[in-house]
Amino acid sequence: MAVANTWRQLAVRLGIEHPIIQAPMAGVTTPELVAAASNAGGLGSIGAPYMKPADIVQFARRVRELTDRPYAINLFAPQPPPAKTDPSRMLAELARYHQELGLEPPRPPSSPLPSFEEQVDAVVESGAPIFSFTFGIPPPAVLERLKARGMVLLGTATNVREAKLLEAAGVDAVVTQGSEAGGHRGTFAEPFEAGMVGTMALVPQVADAVRIPVIASGGIMDGRGIAAARVLGASGVQLGTAFLTCPESGATPAYKAALREARDDMTVITRALSGRPARGLANELTEAFQEEGAILPFPLQHGATGPLRNAAAARGDPRFMTLWSGQAAALSRGLPAAELMRQLIAESERLG
Template sequence: MTPPDFTAFRSTPITELLGIDAPVVLGPFGGVSSVQLTAAVSDGGGLGSYGLYGYDGGAIRRTAADLREATGRPFALNLWIPTGDEAEAVDQADFDRFTGPLKPYFEELGIPLPEMPARYLPDYGEQVEATLEASPAVVSFVFGVPAPQVVEDAHRRGIKVLGTATTVEEAVALEAGGVDAVVASGMESGGHRVSFLRPADESLVGTFALVPQVADAVRIPVIAAGGIADRRGVAAAFALGAEAVQVGTAFLATRESAAVPAYRSLLFSPSAGRTVLTRALSGRLARGIPNRVTTDLADARSIAPFPIQNWLTGRFRPEAAARGNTGLMSLWAGQAAPLIRHDTAADVLAELLAGVG
């Protein structure tokens, strides 16, 4: 493909705000972010993003250093805000009860059942401190409004702050909280539904209903996410009031992604034409391609709450991925996956930017 002419995009509010050339943001992936893909999107003129779910302070600092070595362009680091409903303290009996339904998967892969950990997630305060110390160009948040002190500290360091909304009310709350731009994430998006004012099941608004309502409700720039994989989705998002797009699944399918080959191949297959909303793999509602785990654990009573379920399945998912066993992996994907045509970040960027008029 012919490389895009970035001179056409340099003067938009969102590109000036974020210090980028093109109004395309890489969706941050929890667990499958890669330095290579983040750098490729940033080097291509967009904003590469890296998901820090599960990273402690040391891992965050190392990741930021690796990103700086890989690209001299702006990039974003992404954090999950605690919602307050995380299940952290359970007794051994409950832990054993939650582990029971997963036992066949551990046995199939030849992995011993895990012992109950001291904690399931790193300390959020430690994550924030390390992220702000790393001073990325942008820090983005999901599952809530960052605390005023966090926003103030970020701005004092020259870091722009993005928040993510699944409803108009969430977008308004984020603007009131001082974020610089809001990602309007429609229900078509792959991965976790990041709702925080109402349950995710009650916040399932489609991207192209959500974007114009958010654009009307807030004064800060709006970034459209969900159901966008080619130039047509980009053009539609801009027509509805977005100033940039955030794209995940189309980039997840590229060679630069950390997704294993079996996962990437599935994204190009007819199987990607059907996605489901499930709590089976993490305990929180997320959209992905259905597989053995989502089918086996369709009964919500057998699923541990977040983050316990995510931690438990995270003990066998890496081994399943290493073996190409897609039946036992997280296969997050958005509803636009059947529109994917390209397997390099540069080609995905070129396709998306063809929709910016």
């Protein structure tokens, strides 16, 4: 009974029917994906961390044309400037791959992240009712500004300590990111190893430690995972990988094909793509740059590998593409997002 109540309460707080969230996914969320998830009674999220402010406003406008339901916008919390590092070793390593693909030699990278303050202005202008974030906690003034506009705030935690810090900062709910999750690790209060806690262990410990609702993410792909998260103490769930193979997702055909062939043991955690640990399907790029100290700090490594990753994506060459994926990608269904959401709702309700 208590379980059903918190589930309902979070849905009401978010203004939706079912607290099942399509995860924000930088680079692959499209307005169609976000709107389909929201229209089906869940919550769609715009993964906007790398978007320029004007693009955030434009993207949100398109979402609003497709749905009048709530949706979320997600950003990375601001990061300290990367330590000064000599990029020459990385550029030399990258040059071999550039040559292999017939690209111009790599250039010294710059940060690919737009100004956080200007992105926040765009979030406010967009009128989105929900703001989610990862990689840290935005400054108190930003959280207060968004709260004053009535926005619901969702912060990402990868262990109990981070969940408590988010609660103390005044967020409305905490998204737990289990170690199974695809994409970047959100860990911010400790070295990333301290945030490698699986969903089964993380959700009940966070639910016991904080009074705000917990939204479970990491490895959840179907009604079984949703029902399990609920029993563990979650008031909602967030699914990323499950939505990557939807026709509305912006993942390229080669990316979707790789996900269709994925098995449970085919992902790795790597810093090679962006400089920050992230989980994705293993390919040549995730295994590159093994030499100690060659990888640049985030986000410079992301900037440095960008031309190679983009060229590979354009050619459908999975060897050098970004293939973020959770550990349960093999359970992907490839359904349209609305149908996937309907099935997730029906399955989890059947399981109680």
